Amino acid sequence: MTGIEAQVQQPYKYGFVTDIESDVVPAGLNEDVVRLISAKKGEPAWMVDWRLKAYRNWLKMEEPHWPNVQYGPIDYQAISYYAAPKKLPKLDSLDQVDPKLVATFEKLGIPIEEQKRLTGVAVDAVFDSVSVATTFQAELAKYGVIFCPISEAIKKHPELVQKYLGTVVPYNDNFFAALNSAVYTDGSFVYVPKGVRCPMELSTYFRINASSTGQFERTLIIADEGSYVSYLEGCSAPMRDENQLHAAVVELVALDNATIKYSTIQNWYPGDEEGKGGIYNFVTKRGKCAGKNSKISWTQVETGSAITWKYPGCILQGDNSIGEFYSVAVTSRKQQADTGTKMIHLGKNTRSTIVSKGISAGRGQNTYRGLVKIMKGAEGARNYSQCDSMLIGDQCGAHTFPYIDVRNNSAIMEHEASTSKIGEDQIFYLRQRGLSAEDAVSMIVNGFCKEVFKELPMEFAVEATRLLGISLEGSVG
Amino acid sequence: MLEIKGLRVSVAGTEILRGIDLSVRTGEVHAIMGPNGSGKSTLAQVLAGHPAYTVTAGSATYDGKDLLALKPEERAREGVFLAFQYPVEIRGITNSYFLRSAVNAVRKHRGQEELDPMDFLQVLEAKLKAIGWDDTLMNRPVNEGFSGGEKKRNEILQLAVLEPRLALLDETDSGLDIDALKTVANAVNKLRAPDRSFVIVTHYQRLLNFITPDVVHVLADGRIVKSGGPELAHELEAKGYDWLRTGAMVS
Numbered sequence: 001m002t003g004i005e006a007q008v009q010q011p012y013k014y015g016f017v018t019d020i021e022s023d024v025v026p027a028g029l030n031e032d033v034v035r036l037i038s039a040k041k042g043e044p045a046w047m048v049d050w051r052l053k054a055y056r057n058w059l060k061m062e063e064p065h066w067p068n069v070q071y072g073p074i075d076y077q078a079i080s081y082y083a084a085p086k087k088l089p090k091l092d093s094l095d096q097v098d099p100k101l102v103a104t105f106e107k108l109g110i111p112i113e114e115q116k117r118l119t120g121v122a123v124d125a126v127f128d129s130v131s132v133a134t135t136f137q138a139e140l141a142k143y144g145v146i147f148c149p150i151s152e153a154i155k156k157h158p159e160l161v162q163k164y165l166g167t168v169v170p171y172n173d174n175f176f177a178a179l180n181s182a183v184y185t186d187g188s189f190v191y192v193p194k195g196v197r198c199p200m201e202l203s204t205y206f207r208i209n210a211s212s213t214g215q216f217e218r219t220l221i222i223a224d225e226g227s228y229v230s231y232l233e234g235c236s237a238p239m240r241d242e243n244q245l246h247a248a249v250v251e252l253v254a255l256d257n258a259t260i261k262y263s264t265i266q267n268w269y270p271g272d273e274e275g276k277g278g279i280y281n282f283v284t285k286r287g288k289c290a291g292k293n294s295k296i297s298w299t300q301v302e303t304g305s306a307i308t309w310k311y312p313g314c315i316l317q318g319d320n321s322i323g324e325f326y327s328v329a330v331t332s333r334k335q336q337a338d339t340g341t342k343m344i345h346l347g348k349n350t351r352s353t354i355v356s357k358g359i360s361a362g363r364g365q366n367t368y369r370g371l372v373k374i375m376k377g378a379e380g381a382r383n384y385s386q387c388d389s390m391l392i393g394d395q396c397g398a399h400t401f402p403y404i405d406v407r408n409n410s411a412i413m414e415h416e417a418s419t420s421k422i423g424e425d426q427i428f429y430l431r432q433r434g435l436s437a438e439d440a441v442s443m444i445v446n447g448f449c450k451e452v453f454k455e456l457p458m459e460f461a462v463e464a465t466r467l468l469g470i471s472l473e474g475s476v477g
Numbered sequence: 478m479l480e481i482k483g484l485r486v487s488v489a490g491t492e493i494l495r496g497i498d499l500s501v502r503t504g505e506v507h508a509i510m511g512p513n514g515s516g517k518s519t520l521a522q523v524l525a526g527h528p529a530y531t532v533t534a535g536s537a538t539y540d541g542k543d544l545l546a547l548k549p550e551e552r553a554r555e556g557v558f559l560a561f562q563y564p565v566e567i568r569g570i571t572n573s574y575f576l577r578s579a580v581n582a583v584r585k586h587r588g589q590e591e592l593d594p595m596d597f598l599q600v601l602e603a604k605l606k607a608i609g610w611d612d613t614l615m616n617r618p619v620n621e622g623f624s625g626g627e628k629k630r631n632e633i634l635q636l637a638v639l640e641p642r643l644a645l646l647d648e649t650d651s652g653l654d655i656d657a658l659k660t661v662a663n664a665v666n667k668l669r670a671p672d673r674s675f676v677i678v679t680h681y682q683r684l685l686n687f688i689t690p691d692v693v694h695v696l697a698d699g700r701i702v703k704s705g706g707p708e709l710a711h712e713l714e715a716k717g718y719d720w721l722r723t724g725a726m727v728s
Binding site: 423424425426428429430431432433434435436437439443444446447448449450451 | 525526527528529548549550552553554558559561563564565567568569570575578579582583586618619635639
């Protein structure tokens with residue numbers, strides 16, 4: 001935890017803007033815009049048809065207002081749905097990436113020049129609406145692993161995309177998923193073939209840069225029989241007074257005996273002290289354990305965004321499949337989060353584990369919302385849920401909404417919940433041992449989150465600890 | 478080492494300490510005794526810098542420095558240690574990690590190199606050996622699920638590792654059975670040193686059967702009403718506190 005003291009002095013440090021020439025589509029949304037996005041991506045007819053179908057559905061849908069968050073109306077016609085740096089490299093050629101983009105990701109701690117990467121992590125760097133570089137593609141190809149922007153996958157591997165896209169999150173799943181399906185611009189595609197253990201961590205870094213735009217990325221990960229992949233996702237955005245919309249969709253498919261581990265560190269701009277600006281992070285993430293003995297594990301550390309609305313879930317279809325959800329959600333300043341998971345048990349002997357840690361500071365509002373559903377055929381299903389909330393200060397809030405729906409009598413469910421408050425006495429105890437107030441809070445919070453942090457890959461665990469320190473800066477006097 | 482003059486302290490508007498004068502020289506062990514509510518714990522907490530208390534008058538100097546002007550962590554780094562009456566629990570943080578962070582905060586302040594986990598383990602083992610304890614507490618989360626005796630033992634263990642110059646023991650004997658009391662007292666005796674002073678706050682005389690103080694003070698209604706040698710503790714044991722409490726009690 002050394003160095004946190006220095007780190008906490010820094011406000012949001014990713015708030016810079018890259019001055020780069022961009023191709024931005026004028027604000028507004030209609031069928032022509034959907035067609036234009038598809039044309040810019042050079043997509044086949046089936047894709048544009050799918051988008052239009054989603055768009056037409058979206059028009060009939062209503063923005064959900066059941067989450068425990070408050071915000072003014074979003075003007076969907078005021079958003080630009082496509083922004084891309086003008087100078088884009090040709091596929092497969094990292095040398096041609098605009099140096100400004102290379103420098104931007106470098107500044108974010110995401111070097112995209114392969115020789116600079118020390119560890120075995122392959123990166124797909126997404127800047128506004130497009131992927132600007134994907135590293136280690138050739139190396140991964142040796143193992144048959146496909147890791148590329150989804151726009152590239154649509155062209156190069158249409159059979160895989162067509163087979164799986166929308167099978168976990170249908171185009172009409174919910175308002176934001178439908179919007180995403182209509183206008184999504186890029187994101188990552190991963191396919192791990194049968195029996196392959198992906199030799200390195202795969203990661204995507206999402207960066208919003210342009211103003212008045214939204215980011216609508218779509219990620220699709222398929223782990224074929226007996227394969228394993230660990231995927232990491234990070235993100236950040238400039239500090240702006242406006243609210244920007246980020247409506248992503250992530251779909252995971254695990255076939256027989258396959259395992260997908262999906263980790264997120266979400267650090268979108270949270271807005272200022274008064275709640276001005278910040279990202280609306282309205283995201284649909286879902287995994288399907290389609291095969292027997294398959295496993296999907298979600299780990300998320302949510303420190304950014306003005307509003308977070310996401311419930312990474314698992315459909316446990318295959319017998320003996322396992323779903324896991326480990327979450328740390330921090331709301332400080334005037335941030336609001338309504339997050340949790342959905343575990344849908346269909347197969348026999350399916351198991352799910354939920355560990356949620358909500359931390360509220362400042363005037364933050366933190367809601368855990370989780371659904372555990374045991375269907376009729378899910379003989380012998382088990383779930384363990386643990387929801388812990390921590391309050392720092394007296395102007396924040398923590399809320400828990402666990403929904404349990406059991407339709408098979410053989411199910412075993414466990415639910416534990418706790419709420420604690422970091423008190424003056426706890427902080428004083430640590431200060432009396434020589435730690436600064438900031439280090440004291442950091443230590444208490446990190447201890448509170450330990451069960452989740454230990455699920456993160458090493459590199460991310462360090463980053464998560466550091467981010468937590470930053471986002472709680474100034475929350476104790 | 479510690480010089481307290483005319484110290485007056487309030488908490489939430491109520492005056493608890495009403496003019497304390499106390500002088501502790503290097504290497505001395507002072508016992509502060511007194512009935513419940515006399516302010517003895519307040520004195521320990523104020524010297525350590527608990528933010529709930531407001532000093533309204535008086536001074537406290539420690540090694541010539543204005544102790545009251547320092548933040549709690551600065552006092553700790555300068556060698557003031559408080560063994561808490563009610564040590565707090567910290568989930569998910571092991572005792573050894575916590576203690577190493579504390580040791581390193583002190584070392585950093587002294588301009589010494591910070592200890593890595595291996596180095597720290599060696600220091601820790603040496604300290605444990607010196608007081609004759611094992612390391613069973615070290616890999617458990619700080620105070621979580623500890624028995625009352627374990628919590629108090631853990632405080633003394635921290636004292637041993639952090640090597641303070643001024644150790645304040647706040648009711649370290651409360652809640653201990655006789656065996657645990659002996660264990661803790663023996664460790665404290667081993668930690669007595671010519672360059673280390675102790676201020677031991679206690680309600681009962683029994684701790685002082687095992688730790689012989691140089692000076693005993695009786696605190697009542699926020700003032701030191703009597704000071705003396707170790708024999709004063711025995712007198713209190715026999716007579717109780719009431720004979721020392723004057724006008725305030727009669728009314």
